[in-house]
Amino acid sequence: MTGNAIIEFNHVKKQYDDNVILKDIDLEIERGKFYTLLGPSGCGKTTILNLVAGFTEATEGTITLNGKKVNDIPPNQRTVNTVFQDYALFPHMNVFENVAFGLRIKKMNKNVIKEKVAEVLKMVQLSGYEERGISEMSGGQRQRVAIARALVNEPDVLLLDEPLSALDLKLRTDMQYELRELQQRLGITFIFVTHDQEEALAMSDIIFVMKEGEIVQSGTPVDIYDEPINRYVADFIGESNIVKGTMIQDYEVSFVGHTFECVDAGMRPNEKVEVVLRPEDLVLTSVEKGKLTVQVDTQLFRGVHYEIIGYDRDGNEWMVHSTKKAKVGSEVGLYFEPEDIHVMRFGESEQEFDARLESYEEE
Numbered sequence: 001m002t003g004n005a006i007i008e009f010n011h012v013k014k015q016y017d018d019n020v021i022l023k024d025i026d027l028e029i030e031r032g033k034f035y036t037l038l039g040p041s042g043c044g045k046t047t048i049l050n051l052v053a054g055f056t057e058a059t060e061g062t063i064t065l066n067g068k069k070v071n072d073i074p075p076n077q078r079t080v081n082t083v084f085q086d087y088a089l090f091p092h093m094n095v096f097e098n099v100a101f102g103l104r105i106k107k108m109n110k111n112v113i114k115e116k117v118a119e120v121l122k123m124v125q126l127s128g129y130e131e132r133g134i135s136e137m138s139g140g141q142r143q144r145v146a147i148a149r150a151l152v153n154e155p156d157v158l159l160l161d162e163p164l165s166a167l168d169l170k171l172r173t174d175m176q177y178e179l180r181e182l183q184q185r186l187g188i189t190f191i192f193v194t195h196d197q198e199e200a201l202a203m204s205d206i207i208f209v210m211k212e213g214e215i216v217q218s219g220t221p222v223d224i225y226d227e228p229i230n231r232y233v234a235d236f237i238g239e240s241n242i243v244k245g246t247m248i249q250d251y252e253v254s255f256v257g258h259t260f261e262c263v264d265a266g267m268r269p270n271e272k273v274e275v276v277l278r279p280e281d282l283v284l285t286s287v288e289k290g291k292l293t294v295q296v297d298t299q300l301f302r303g304v305h306y307e308i309i310g311y312d313r314d315g316n317e318w319m320v321h322s323t324k325k326a327k328v329g330s331e332v333g334l335y336f337e338p339e340d341i342h343v344m345r346f347g348e349s350e351q352e353f354d355a356r357l358e359s360y361e362e363e
Protein backbone atom coordinates (compact mmCIF):
# COMPACT_ATOMS: atom_id res chain seq x y z
CA MET A 1 0.00 0.00 0.00
CA THR A 2 1.27 3.47 -0.83
CA GLY A 3 -0.93 5.29 1.66
CA ASN A 4 -2.16 7.38 -1.22
CA ALA A 5 -4.66 4.78 -2.36
CA ILE A 6 -8.21 6.03 -2.64
CA ILE A 7 -9.66 2.73 -3.85
CA GLU A 8 -8.44 -0.81 -3.25
CA PHE A 9 -9.75 -4.16 -4.43
CA ASN A 10 -8.52 -7.19 -2.50
CA HIS A 11 -9.22 -10.56 -4.11
CA VAL A 12 -12.50 -9.31 -5.49
CA LYS A 13 -14.59 -11.91 -7.23
CA LYS A 14 -17.93 -11.34 -8.95
CA GLN A 15 -20.25 -14.08 -9.97
CA TYR A 16 -23.77 -14.10 -11.41
CA ASP A 17 -25.17 -17.55 -10.58
CA ASP A 18 -22.45 -19.90 -11.86
CA ASN A 19 -20.93 -17.35 -14.22
CA VAL A 20 -17.65 -15.97 -12.97
CA ILE A 21 -17.45 -12.40 -14.29
CA LEU A 22 -14.43 -11.17 -12.32
CA LYS A 23 -11.93 -13.81 -11.23
CA ASP A 24 -9.65 -12.38 -8.57
CA ILE A 25 -9.14 -8.67 -8.92
CA ASP A 26 -6.45 -6.89 -6.91
CA LEU A 27 -6.07 -3.25 -7.74
CA GLU A 28 -5.05 0.00 -6.20
CA ILE A 29 -6.18 3.43 -7.38
CA GLU A 30 -4.18 6.44 -6.24
CA ARG A 31 -5.69 9.81 -5.56
CA GLY A 32 -5.73 12.40 -8.34
CA LYS A 33 -4.73 10.20 -11.26
CA PHE A 34 -6.42 9.27 -14.51
CA TYR A 35 -7.02 5.51 -14.73
CA THR A 36 -8.37 3.60 -17.69
CA LEU A 37 -9.93 0.15 -17.81
CA LEU A 38 -9.22 -1.14 -21.31
CA GLY A 39 -10.50 -4.37 -22.77
CA PRO A 40 -12.91 -5.93 -25.25
CA SER A 41 -16.66 -6.12 -24.83
CA GLY A 42 -17.80 -8.35 -21.97
CA CYS A 43 -14.43 -8.50 -20.12
CA GLY A 44 -15.90 -6.91 -16.98
CA LYS A 45 -15.08 -3.19 -17.21
CA THR A 46 -18.55 -1.93 -16.32
CA THR A 47 -18.78 -4.53 -13.56
CA ILE A 48 -15.67 -3.04 -11.90
CA LEU A 49 -17.19 0.46 -12.08
CA ASN A 50 -20.46 -0.86 -10.65
CA LEU A 51 -18.58 -2.41 -7.74
CA VAL A 52 -16.83 0.88 -7.02
CA ALA A 53 -20.10 2.82 -7.26
CA GLY A 54 -22.02 0.26 -5.21
CA PHE A 55 -24.56 -0.64 -7.91
CA THR A 56 -23.61 -4.28 -7.51
CA GLU A 57 -22.09 -6.36 -4.70
CA ALA A 58 -18.86 -8.35 -4.74
CA THR A 59 -19.31 -12.11 -4.34
CA GLU A 60 -15.98 -12.32 -2.47
CA GLY A 61 -13.19 -9.99 -1.43
CA THR A 62 -13.05 -6.48 -0.04
CA ILE A 63 -13.38 -3.08 -1.62
CA THR A 64 -12.13 -0.04 0.26
CA LEU A 65 -12.72 3.62 -0.45
CA ASN A 66 -10.61 6.17 1.43
CA GLY A 67 -9.32 3.35 3.63
CA LYS A 68 -12.79 2.17 4.71
CA LYS A 69 -14.41 -1.06 3.64
CA VAL A 70 -17.45 -0.15 1.54
CA ASN A 71 -18.82 -3.56 0.51
CA ASP A 72 -22.04 -2.89 2.46
CA ILE A 73 -22.26 0.87 1.95
CA PRO A 74 -25.05 2.00 -0.42
CA PRO A 75 -24.17 4.06 -3.54
CA ASN A 76 -25.50 7.36 -2.21
CA GLN A 77 -23.13 7.18 0.75
CA ARG A 78 -20.03 6.68 -1.39
CA THR A 79 -18.12 9.75 -2.53
CA VAL A 80 -18.20 8.47 -6.07
CA ASN A 81 -20.20 9.59 -9.09
CA THR A 82 -20.78 7.93 -12.43
CA VAL A 83 -21.10 9.39 -15.92
CA PHE A 84 -23.02 6.79 -17.88
CA GLN A 85 -22.49 5.91 -21.52
CA ASP A 86 -25.90 7.28 -22.52
CA TYR A 87 -25.49 10.18 -20.03
CA ALA A 88 -28.91 9.34 -18.48
CA LEU A 89 -29.95 13.00 -18.47
CA PHE A 90 -33.57 14.00 -17.83
CA PRO A 91 -34.83 15.02 -21.28
CA HIS A 92 -37.73 17.11 -20.00
CA MET A 93 -35.54 19.27 -17.74
CA ASN A 94 -33.24 22.09 -18.76
CA VAL A 95 -29.50 22.13 -18.14
CA PHE A 96 -29.75 23.87 -14.78
CA GLU A 97 -32.36 21.44 -13.43
CA ASN A 98 -30.42 18.43 -14.62
CA VAL A 99 -27.32 19.54 -12.77
CA ALA A 100 -29.23 20.74 -9.70
CA PHE A 101 -31.29 17.54 -9.35
CA GLY A 102 -29.07 15.72 -6.85
CA LEU A 103 -28.65 18.82 -4.69
CA ARG A 104 -32.40 19.39 -4.58
CA ILE A 105 -32.88 15.82 -3.34
CA LYS A 106 -30.40 16.61 -0.60
CA LYS A 107 -32.67 19.58 0.25
CA MET A 108 -29.86 22.05 -0.10
CA ASN A 109 -30.53 25.77 0.22
CA LYS A 110 -31.70 27.36 -3.07
CA ASN A 111 -28.99 29.99 -3.23
CA VAL A 112 -26.26 27.44 -2.50
CA ILE A 113 -27.61 25.24 -5.30
CA LYS A 114 -27.52 28.20 -7.70
CA GLU A 115 -23.93 28.94 -6.78
CA LYS A 116 -22.77 25.34 -7.05
CA VAL A 117 -24.46 24.77 -10.40
CA ALA A 118 -23.00 27.99 -11.79
CA GLU A 119 -19.57 26.89 -10.62
CA VAL A 120 -19.63 23.45 -12.28
CA LEU A 121 -21.19 24.77 -15.49
CA LYS A 122 -18.27 27.17 -15.67
CA MET A 123 -15.84 24.27 -15.20
CA VAL A 124 -17.26 22.45 -18.20
CA GLN A 125 -17.59 25.68 -20.19
CA LEU A 126 -21.36 25.75 -20.32
CA SER A 127 -22.04 29.02 -18.49
CA GLY A 128 -25.05 30.71 -20.09
CA TYR A 129 -26.69 27.39 -21.11
CA GLU A 130 -28.73 27.07 -17.89
CA GLU A 131 -32.14 27.48 -19.55
CA ARG A 132 -31.46 25.27 -22.58
CA GLY A 133 -33.44 22.07 -22.98
CA ILE A 134 -31.39 18.87 -23.19
CA SER A 135 -32.81 18.09 -26.64
CA GLU A 136 -31.34 21.38 -27.90
CA MET A 137 -27.80 20.39 -26.92
CA SER A 138 -25.23 18.59 -29.10
CA GLY A 139 -23.75 15.22 -28.13
CA GLY A 140 -20.58 16.83 -26.76
CA GLN A 141 -22.56 19.43 -24.79
CA ARG A 142 -24.80 16.74 -23.31
CA GLN A 143 -21.75 14.90 -22.20
CA ARG A 144 -20.49 18.01 -20.43
CA VAL A 145 -23.87 18.40 -18.70
CA ALA A 146 -23.56 14.80 -17.51
CA ILE A 147 -20.07 15.52 -16.17
CA ALA A 148 -21.27 18.73 -14.49
CA ARG A 149 -24.09 16.78 -12.86
CA ALA A 150 -21.56 14.32 -11.45
CA LEU A 151 -19.06 17.00 -10.38
CA VAL A 152 -21.63 19.07 -8.50
CA ASN A 153 -21.63 16.40 -5.78
CA GLU A 154 -17.92 17.01 -5.26
CA PRO A 155 -16.96 13.35 -5.63
CA ASP A 156 -13.53 11.97 -4.75
CA VAL A 157 -13.78 9.67 -7.73
CA LEU A 158 -15.49 10.13 -11.06
CA LEU A 159 -16.38 6.96 -12.97
CA LEU A 160 -16.80 7.36 -16.72
CA ASP A 161 -18.22 4.43 -18.67
CA GLU A 162 -17.33 4.81 -22.37
CA PRO A 163 -18.55 8.41 -22.35
CA LEU A 164 -17.09 9.19 -25.78
CA SER A 165 -18.18 6.15 -27.76
CA ALA A 166 -21.27 7.81 -29.25
CA LEU A 167 -19.39 10.82 -30.61
CA ASP A 168 -17.92 11.32 -34.08
CA LEU A 169 -14.14 11.19 -34.44
CA LYS A 170 -13.46 14.95 -34.39
CA LEU A 171 -15.64 15.65 -31.36
CA ARG A 172 -14.29 12.57 -29.69
CA THR A 173 -10.71 13.83 -30.00
CA ASP A 174 -11.73 17.29 -28.72
CA MET A 175 -13.46 15.70 -25.73
CA GLN A 176 -10.41 13.55 -24.98
CA TYR A 177 -8.37 16.74 -24.55
CA GLU A 178 -11.12 18.40 -22.55
CA LEU A 179 -11.58 15.48 -20.18
CA ARG A 180 -7.87 15.09 -19.60
CA GLU A 181 -7.50 18.82 -19.01
CA LEU A 182 -10.50 18.87 -16.65
CA GLN A 183 -9.11 15.95 -14.65
CA GLN A 184 -5.73 17.65 -14.27
CA ARG A 185 -7.32 20.98 -13.34
CA LEU A 186 -9.64 19.49 -10.71
CA GLY A 187 -7.24 16.86 -9.40
CA ILE A 188 -10.13 14.38 -8.98
CA THR A 189 -9.45 10.67 -9.54
CA PHE A 190 -10.97 9.51 -12.83
CA ILE A 191 -11.68 5.89 -13.72
CA PHE A 192 -12.43 5.83 -17.40
CA VAL A 193 -13.65 2.85 -19.40
CA THR A 194 -12.93 2.33 -23.07
CA HIS A 195 -12.27 -0.43 -25.55
CA ASP A 196 -10.29 1.99 -27.73
CA GLN A 197 -6.55 1.55 -27.23
CA GLU A 198 -5.56 4.89 -28.77
CA GLU A 199 -7.92 6.67 -26.44
CA ALA A 200 -6.45 4.81 -23.47
CA LEU A 201 -2.87 5.62 -24.49
CA ALA A 202 -3.65 9.30 -25.04
CA MET A 203 -5.54 9.99 -21.85
CA SER A 204 -4.32 7.81 -19.00
CA ASP A 205 -1.77 7.98 -16.23
CA ILE A 206 -2.31 4.27 -15.64
CA ILE A 207 -3.99 1.66 -17.84
CA PHE A 208 -5.43 -1.65 -16.66
CA VAL A 209 -5.59 -4.03 -19.62
CA MET A 210 -8.38 -6.55 -19.06
CA LYS A 211 -9.20 -9.93 -20.53
CA GLU A 212 -12.07 -12.21 -19.53
CA GLY A 213 -12.54 -10.97 -15.98
CA GLU A 214 -8.87 -10.46 -15.19
CA ILE A 215 -6.40 -7.59 -15.25
CA VAL A 216 -3.62 -8.90 -17.49
CA GLN A 217 -1.27 -5.94 -17.21
CA SER A 218 -1.26 -2.55 -15.52
CA GLY A 219 1.09 0.36 -15.97
CA THR A 220 1.72 3.67 -17.66
CA PRO A 221 0.87 3.89 -21.37
CA VAL A 222 4.59 3.90 -22.21
CA ASP A 223 5.32 0.84 -20.03
CA ILE A 224 2.52 -1.15 -21.54
CA TYR A 225 3.33 -0.10 -25.08
CA ASP A 226 7.06 -0.74 -24.72
CA GLU A 227 6.90 -3.89 -22.59
CA PRO A 228 3.72 -5.80 -23.36
CA ILE A 229 3.54 -8.87 -21.16
CA ASN A 230 2.12 -11.18 -23.81
CA ARG A 231 0.71 -11.47 -27.32
CA TYR A 232 -2.76 -10.43 -26.16
CA VAL A 233 -1.53 -7.09 -24.77
CA ALA A 234 0.89 -6.50 -27.65
CA ASP A 235 -1.92 -7.05 -30.14
CA PHE A 236 -4.45 -5.03 -28.21
CA ILE A 237 -2.18 -2.02 -27.71
CA GLY A 238 -0.93 -0.70 -31.03
CA GLU A 239 0.26 -2.51 -34.13
CA SER A 240 2.80 -5.27 -33.66
CA ASN A 241 4.90 -7.77 -35.55
CA ILE A 242 4.95 -10.94 -33.46
CA VAL A 243 7.12 -13.95 -34.37
CA LYS A 244 8.16 -17.11 -32.58
CA GLY A 245 11.70 -17.24 -31.26
CA THR A 246 14.16 -18.95 -28.92
CA MET A 247 15.94 -17.28 -26.02
CA ILE A 248 19.48 -18.65 -26.51
CA GLN A 249 20.71 -17.14 -23.25
CA ASP A 250 20.40 -13.81 -21.44
CA TYR A 251 20.49 -10.91 -23.93
CA GLU A 252 20.49 -13.19 -26.94
CA VAL A 253 17.41 -14.24 -28.87
CA SER A 254 17.02 -15.99 -32.18
CA PHE A 255 14.19 -15.68 -34.66
CA VAL A 256 13.73 -16.06 -38.42
CA GLY A 257 16.99 -18.01 -38.59
CA HIS A 258 19.23 -15.32 -37.04
CA THR A 259 20.50 -14.59 -33.56
CA PHE A 260 20.21 -11.04 -32.24
CA GLU A 261 21.42 -9.10 -29.25
CA CYS A 262 18.49 -7.95 -27.10
CA VAL A 263 17.87 -6.33 -23.71
CA ASP A 264 15.79 -9.13 -22.15
CA ALA A 265 16.97 -11.71 -19.64
CA GLY A 266 15.87 -14.07 -16.92
CA MET A 267 14.47 -16.86 -19.11
CA ARG A 268 15.62 -20.49 -19.25
CA PRO A 269 18.33 -21.24 -21.85
CA ASN A 270 16.70 -22.14 -25.17
CA GLU A 271 13.25 -21.26 -23.87
CA LYS A 272 10.64 -20.82 -26.59
CA VAL A 273 9.40 -17.23 -26.62
CA GLU A 274 7.49 -14.73 -28.71
CA VAL A 275 9.16 -11.61 -30.04
CA VAL A 276 7.51 -8.25 -30.70
CA LEU A 277 8.86 -5.55 -33.00
CA ARG A 278 6.75 -2.42 -33.48
CA PRO A 279 6.27 -1.21 -37.08
CA GLU A 280 7.63 2.25 -36.24
CA ASP A 281 10.85 0.75 -34.78
CA LEU A 282 11.75 -0.97 -38.04
CA VAL A 283 13.96 1.07 -40.38
CA LEU A 284 13.79 0.40 -44.07
CA THR A 285 17.24 -0.07 -45.58
CA SER A 286 19.18 -2.05 -48.17
CA VAL A 287 19.37 -5.84 -47.93
CA GLU A 288 23.11 -5.52 -47.06
CA LYS A 289 22.52 -3.13 -44.17
CA GLY A 290 19.39 -4.83 -42.84
CA LYS A 291 19.20 -7.42 -40.07
CA LEU A 292 16.25 -9.11 -41.78
CA THR A 293 15.29 -9.34 -45.42
CA VAL A 294 11.69 -9.11 -46.54
CA GLN A 295 9.96 -8.99 -49.86
CA VAL A 296 7.60 -6.04 -50.14
CA ASP A 297 4.03 -7.15 -50.77
CA THR A 298 1.92 -4.01 -50.36
CA GLN A 299 2.35 -0.33 -49.60
CA LEU A 300 -0.28 2.15 -48.39
CA PHE A 301 0.11 5.87 -47.75
CA ARG A 302 -1.24 6.64 -44.28
CA GLY A 303 -0.84 10.41 -44.17
CA VAL A 304 2.27 10.70 -42.01
CA HIS A 305 3.95 7.49 -43.13
CA TYR A 306 3.84 4.62 -45.55
CA GLU A 307 2.57 1.35 -44.19
CA ILE A 308 4.58 -1.36 -45.88
CA ILE A 309 3.81 -5.06 -45.59
CA GLY A 310 6.44 -7.61 -46.51
CA TYR A 311 7.22 -11.30 -45.93
CA ASP A 312 10.46 -12.89 -44.75
CA ARG A 313 11.76 -16.17 -46.13
CA ASP A 314 9.87 -18.12 -43.43
CA GLY A 315 6.61 -16.53 -44.52
CA ASN A 316 6.21 -14.25 -41.48
CA GLU A 317 4.40 -11.00 -42.20
CA TRP A 318 6.20 -7.75 -41.28
CA MET A 319 4.59 -4.34 -41.07
CA VAL A 320 6.86 -1.30 -41.33
CA HIS A 321 5.94 2.34 -40.82
CA SER A 322 8.32 4.44 -42.85
CA THR A 323 8.53 7.91 -44.30
CA LYS A 324 10.45 6.31 -47.18
CA LYS A 325 8.74 4.46 -50.01
CA ALA A 326 9.53 0.90 -50.96
CA LYS A 327 9.01 -0.84 -54.27
CA VAL A 328 6.36 -3.55 -54.30
CA GLY A 329 7.98 -6.87 -55.22
CA SER A 330 11.50 -5.76 -54.28
CA GLU A 331 13.63 -7.13 -51.45
CA VAL A 332 14.48 -4.68 -48.67
CA GLY A 333 16.41 -4.87 -45.43
CA LEU A 334 14.91 -4.11 -42.03
CA TYR A 335 17.17 -2.61 -39.41
CA PHE A 336 16.42 -2.37 -35.67
CA GLU A 337 18.29 -1.86 -32.41
CA PRO A 338 18.56 -4.42 -29.56
CA GLU A 339 16.15 -2.35 -27.43
CA ASP A 340 13.50 -2.48 -30.16
CA ILE A 341 13.18 -6.24 -29.62
CA HIS A 342 10.63 -7.12 -26.93
CA VAL A 343 10.75 -10.72 -25.79
CA MET A 344 7.62 -12.26 -24.20
CA ARG A 345 7.37 -15.56 -22.34
CA PHE A 346 4.43 -17.87 -22.76
CA GLY A 347 1.99 -17.76 -19.84
CA GLU A 348 3.94 -15.34 -17.65
CA SER A 349 1.80 -13.52 -15.06
CA GLU A 350 2.22 -9.84 -14.29
CA GLN A 351 3.81 -10.62 -10.90
CA GLU A 352 6.31 -13.02 -12.48
CA PHE A 353 7.05 -10.49 -15.21
CA ASP A 354 7.67 -7.68 -12.70
CA ALA A 355 9.84 -9.93 -10.52
CA ARG A 356 11.94 -11.03 -13.50
CA LEU A 357 12.45 -7.45 -14.70
CA GLU A 358 13.52 -6.39 -11.23
CA SER A 359 15.94 -9.31 -10.86
CA TYR A 360 18.00 -8.53 -13.93
CA GLU A 361 17.63 -4.74 -13.99
CA GLU A 362 19.27 -4.61 -10.55
CA GLU A 363 22.37 -6.37 -11.76
Ligand SMILES: Nc1ncnc2c1ncn2[C@@H]1O[C@H](COP(=O)(O)OP(=O)(O)OP(=O)(O)O)[C@@H](O)[C@H]1O
Nearest residue numbers: 016019021039040041042043044045046047048195
Ligand atom coordinates in the same frame (compact mmCIF):
# COMPACT_ATOMS: atom_id res chain seq x y z
N1 LIG B 1 -26.74 -8.41 -14.09
C1 LIG B 1 -26.05 -9.34 -14.76
N2 LIG B 1 -26.43 -10.63 -14.71
C2 LIG B 1 -25.74 -11.60 -15.36
N3 LIG B 1 -24.63 -11.35 -16.09
C3 LIG B 1 -24.21 -10.09 -16.18
C4 LIG B 1 -24.88 -9.01 -15.53
N4 LIG B 1 -24.22 -7.88 -15.79
C5 LIG B 1 -23.18 -8.21 -16.58
N5 LIG B 1 -23.17 -9.54 -16.83
C6 LIG B 1 -22.17 -10.27 -17.63
O1 LIG B 1 -20.88 -9.95 -17.13
C7 LIG B 1 -19.92 -9.89 -18.17
C8 LIG B 1 -19.15 -8.60 -18.07
O2 LIG B 1 -20.02 -7.53 -18.30
P1 LIG B 1 -19.59 -6.01 -18.29
O3 LIG B 1 -20.80 -5.20 -18.51
O4 LIG B 1 -18.79 -5.73 -17.07
O5 LIG B 1 -18.62 -5.97 -19.57
P2 LIG B 1 -17.88 -4.73 -20.24
O6 LIG B 1 -16.43 -5.02 -20.22
O7 LIG B 1 -18.35 -3.46 -19.61
O8 LIG B 1 -18.38 -4.84 -21.75
P3 LIG B 1 -18.83 -3.69 -22.79
O9 LIG B 1 -17.55 -3.15 -23.39
O10 LIG B 1 -19.62 -4.44 -23.80
O11 LIG B 1 -19.62 -2.65 -22.06
C9 LIG B 1 -20.70 -10.05 -19.46
O12 LIG B 1 -20.53 -11.38 -19.90
C10 LIG B 1 -22.12 -9.79 -19.06
O13 LIG B 1 -23.01 -10.53 -19.86
Ligand SMILES: [Mg+2]
Nearest residue numbers: 045046047161
Ligand atom coordinates in the same frame (compact mmCIF):
# COMPACT_ATOMS: atom_id res chain seq x y z
MG1 LIG C 1 -19.50 -1.87 -20.30
